[in-house]
Amino acid sequence: MRSTIGRTTMFFAIAAVVGFAGVSCMGVESGVQDDVARMVDGADQFLVSLSDEERTRATWTFEDEERQRFHFVPDETYDRFGFPLEDMSPEQRDLAQALLSTGLSQRGHMTANEIIELEAILEEREGGGQFSRDPDLYYVSVFGTPSTVGTWAWRFEGHHLSLHFTIVDGAITVSSPTFLAASPAVVTEGRGAGLRPLGALEDAGHALLESLDAAQRSVAIIAETAPTNIVSGVELAPNPLSPVGIVGSDLTPEQQDLLMAVIEYYTGVMSAEIAALRLQKVQDDGIENVTFAWAGGLGYGEVSYFRVQGPGFLIEFDHTARDPNHIHSGWRDFDGDFGRDLLRDHLALVEH
Known part of the structure; x- marks a missing residue:
């Protein structure tokens, strides 16, 4: 090289x-x-x-x-x-x-x-x-x-x-699919020491998990073992995953804000116009209809996975590849990846 x-x-x-x-x-x-x-x-x-x-x-x-x-x-x-x-x-x-x-x-x-x-x-x-x-x-x-x-x-x-x-x-x-990953998830020494590209997303997920009481955690934590990678993979048109985990309607207003913070990490990666489109779709679907699920270890540095899924979108975060200092994450739109929703409307207008 x-x-x-x-x-x-x-x-x-x-x-x-x-x-x-x-x-x-x-x-x-x-x-x-x-x-x-x-x-x-x-x-x-x-x-x-x-x-x-x-x-x-x-x-x-x-x-x-x-x-x-x-x-x-x-x-x-x-x-x-x-x-x-x-x-x-x-x-x-x-x-x-x-x-x-x-x-x-x-x-x-x-x-x-x-x-x-x-x-x-x-x-x-x-x-x-x-x-x-x-x-x-x-x-x-x-x-x-x-x-x-x-x-x-x-x-x-x-x-x-x-x-x-x-x-x-x-x-x-809405720009999707979007995939962001980091290896190492945090640079601990040498060149780039302290670099943590996806740290804010990881922190947002942990903040929501830590806010849950015992009863809420029993619903949100879906498995003791994390999957080995993001579940949606690179499917061209992913289907919604099982709607497991805790639903937004069972969260307090403060916890709903923490759930929105996870979503806003990904919307905030994009330019202002795209971010506004993504947020509008989430708001139209309703935060009460968004689920949060966790699998694997509960602490920082442990093998873990979480996802946030709404009626039209999926965010996944995976801290499992090779060792727990390697993160994969992604945003998928069930109907809008690669602009499929707008293209369908465009073709309908052309055909008529």
Whole structure:
């Protein structure tokens, strides 16, 4: 593997500038344009920077089956396509970072780049192991023609990070599936000591668990042993899981707020417009209809799993892979992954 430490640090530093200055690298103030316009801007600038050969690697038609492929495993175990960071010029990396920032909040943008940074840390620790740990193996893909009125999509994906954004008739759909993971879950020493990309999500789950009384825990805790991974996996169209656990209607108002805090972790990863869409769907479904379930150990550092499931969405958190310092988590929309709900409405209008 080529040395990536310097280039990764540069990419990470650019993320801090692009994601936190309130100004994109194109000089557009945050909030002046809506999310779709910023995405179109970012995608166009990125695609213009590519050669014909590079653009062929980075683009597909919207209808291509590739648009609905996703995974969170290393490249050795999955054929991942798109234009990777490792083949980008410094300018193209800047533009890829700018595009990534259009779909995420400042916190989400930093979280994504912390996940990428962990690959460099793992490479220092595990170099020569079963899997290459390369922070340059993250890929940008665009499906269709970026447009503020048309239908298109884009993806940013690599090990432990899978982000999908679908625009239908110029409207952003809830971005899903979303997958965020961290290994190590917390960096305890050396480079990146203290880094804990998904710490706020883990804390939110534990805060809710610890608020439950004995009777509530007896309902919320569904198994003494945690599953070995997130249960929904990488199913193209996941079905709701068993509605086990404690339902929101059996929580106090304060506990419902803690349940919302878990949900708001994931909504807060996304840009303001997408976050508002996600929260509106949760509110429409009703927090009283959302369930919280826990399996495995109850303390920090123990093998554990929790999920939050509403009528239309699923959040899973798994602290079990290899050792309990390795987290997988994801958000799935039962009807809306890859924009299926908006696409169905779009086709119905076209057909009539």
